[in-house]
Amino acid sequence: MTEWEYHPSPDIDESMSESLRNFPRQPYMLMYAIRSVVAMLLRGWMRVYHRLRIDGRSNLPANGSYILVCNHTSHLDTLCMLCSVPLRQIHRTFPAAAADYFFSSLPRSAISAILINALPFDRKIKGAESLTVCSELLKNEGNVLIIFPEGTRTTTGEMGRFRSGIGRLVVGTDLAVVPCYLDGGTKAWPKGKALPRPRKLSLSIGKPKNYSHLDQSSESVIAICKDLQDAVAELGRSRQ
């Protein structure tokens, strides 16, 4: 007779706030149920209140892991991106979120982890470590990572410079990177305002890009960042 094997959850001796902040998170039934319901409500809300239009949905890769990059004007960006992926992929879609902002307190961690499924990204001290977490995540089939390479929300409306993180994550891999551009975020929810205003939003999804032909060097990192920044800006220009 073979012995039974038990598989205790790795977070069994962690408190709630610890297990919310840790990544990868353990799956919880209630968490998945809440997230699915919220994702459906969010889709309805975005369509009605912001009249969200999504162009180029067919550009999203059907299988394999990929990265979505987008300009960052407001918190609505993340929500729009979450609306763009198929509903069944919602639990495997992880927006990289600044750990110092979105995981600073227990209520914020709960909202970020349960509703948004955010990946806590340390943009101050352990940036390299957070990038390792991201690349581990993308090694598994079917995961989607949402990244705002500008690193912070723009206040001017002009798109900021893309940080090197996205380049370092992609270089030397054959990951698909999908550039996106969200129009209207600055007007709909300016930084510092408590609530979004009912302004029109439209999201353009570009053709996926692949950088497997580039070698692993710092020049390639810069080139990737530059290329993605241009691609996103180009989507924005073609919008107007």
Add this chain to the structure above:
Amino acid sequence: MTYQAALQNEVFLTYLAIIAGLLLFAGVMILILRVSGKNVSGVWNTYRGWLVMVPIVIGTIFLGRTAIIAGVALLAIFGFKEFARATGLYNDWWMTGLVYFGIILLGVASYVPDPRLDYDGWYGFFMALPAFVVGAILLVPIFRNRAQGQLQQVALAIVGFIYFGWMFSHLGFLANTKYAYGYILYLIFAVEINDIAAFTCGKLFGKHKLRENISPNKTIEGAVGAIIISLGIPWLLWFSFPHFEPWHLVVTGLVVGVGGQLGDLVISYIKRDIGIKDMGVMIQGHGGILDRVDSMIFVAPIFFHVIRWIHGIREVAVS
């Protein structure tokens, strides 16, 4: 059982006074020990856990029958969840969900009136539920068309439902009885006193190990001491069940004294077999929910059926 009734109920108010007094006394004792230079951080942590739990439990009983049944069902669900997460059964969402559903049905059975009789709590449905839920659990592998490893999942789910769900839910069903305040408050109070007595007697006189392969800290002296104290408690709390004859008090005391420690040992060997120390971290200074209610799970159904045999089903289920 409503909150107006609780305020009029002498049994409830007396327990309120006793428990408040004991908590105050324990607090003062810890303070004295601390002033005299003893290290009390561990005890203080446990005490703070009590300060959170006691108001929640008393508040639930104060709110009445609905709150008690819902509270017991919630505790059973979260207790089972700890068991499922510790064993790895939680990865099987169909099994886990089915047991959750079964526990919710137990709450419903405790709450709704028996359609053919005029009292609250559908005893027949409550007692029939294990057959249906176990049947449903056994069908899961058939629907999945899979045999590999299924016996373990099925067995864990059945233990989870019967022990942490069905047996524990008897506590909620007691809310339908005529002496609900007395029964429930006595049971919770006596079980916790029994736990504390076993711990304290073991610390003071403990020499011989009780079950060294299961729980090395428990001693025969602690167990005997706890049984003696538990035998005395019903006499002090006779007002909880004024209709009891003296030999009922002896049986009641034995059920808590022996059953409480057996329940503790059951959780101990489950944890030891899995290889974990605590079932969770839900309650500060106490571990998980199952580490706290372990004794109650074993005692509640035995107490329930003992009073049912003594007084008959009508006495158990008259609102």
